[in-house]
Amino acid sequence: MTTTHRIAAFGAAVLAASSLAACANNASGSSGAAAAGGSSSSSAPAAAANSPQVTIMVGGMSKQIYLPFMLAKQLGYYDKAGVNVNLVDEPAGGDATQNMLAGQVQGVGGFYDHNIALQAQGKYSEAVVSMLQIPGEVELCRSDLKGKVNSPADFKGRSLGITDTGSSTDFLTQYLSKKNGVSPTQETRRGVGAGQTFIAAMKQKAIDCGMTTEPTVSQALSDGTAFILLDMRTAEGSKAALGGTYPATSLYMPVDWVNSHKDTVQKLVNAYVSTLKWIQAHTGAEIADKMPAAYYKGVGKPAYIKALDSERGIFNPTGIMPADGPPTCLAVLSEFNAKVKGKTIDLSKTFTNDFVQAATPIS
DSSP states (O other): OOHHHHHHHHHHHHHHHHGGGHHHHHHHTOOOOOOSSSOEEEOTTTSOTTSOEEEEEESOTTSGGGHHHHHHHHTTHHHHHTOEEEEEEOOTTOOHHHHHHTTSOSEEEEETHHHHHHHTTTOOEEEEEEOBSSOOOEEEEEGGGTTTOOSGGGOTTOEEEESSTTSHHHHHHHHHHHHTTOOGGGSEEEEOOSTHHHHHHHHTTSOSEEEEOTTHHHHHHHTTSEEEEEEOSSHHHHHHHHSSOOOOEEEEEEHHHHHHOHHHHHHHHHHHHHHHHHHHTSOHHHHHHHSOGGGGTTTOHHHHHHHHHHHGGGBOSSOOOOTTHHHHHHHHHHHHOTTTTTOOOOGGGSBOOHHHHTOOOOO
16 A cells, blocks of 8 residues: 555544544644544543543554553553543554655654655654653564574565564664675565564564564564564663664654644643653553553563563663764664755754753652
């Protein structure tokens, strides 16, 4: 399905699902789109009727790297901040960034690096809060390939799993390949999502290796389906693989929308900064107790908790963009992305710390 067709399909679903809310949403300056092909979750009805409406599409809400978006809802922080948030799970084959540019959603829960790629195309968005200091991604390979695939240098001719074409796992896979002497044209990258679809692709040998996150990693390791080739759940692992700090999950939004809805953005950032601080003060078990049971159904709650405890360091404790992060992301994208390579990128326009620095804690 082309990007145009995906956006059109999304828009049709939005129109059918949210026509009754359109007037109220337009009055607040937001479209408040409902889910289209993915699940959605709103902070209503507790939020006041006159609270600003915002729809955020998340690149996989059950992934632990995107945990702050749902956790903020579970903690009641959206309501306390005074904003009505509709969380939409990015549908299979969808493109959250394109839906944002089309005005179907106001923000994206995704990797910061998309803001760089967009600026290279003359489109401006910015991360308003940084949630992950490192990617939290793991490159897994099928267990039967142990000893045959020892590094990305062995990716030539291989089928590699990514979340979807144009995703950050696509970016990182291409970078790791090129860094290790393999042209991205010498491999096949397949969008296999995460969770059960990722594991099924590996078990059916549709992919040889693939990049994914927790809790999919723990599930694939638990039954011997895969082994770890590269681990970017630690600062050391990330720097070894990517050459520096690589800020990942963020809330990014069109610059024009941010500038015209500063009060609403501040409410959102208040909720997320408070959520990040809550994560730092609680154990994996306490965090898991707040999350929907469906999030750990496949892997089991004990494994979900263990994964959280082992990778809590991926979460940004402050929400401030790491100073050395944007240059690392630019260096990675410039290596293989023809749309970015050779372009002059103003990194200061790809993120802002203003809202985080002005954040009011929520208790």
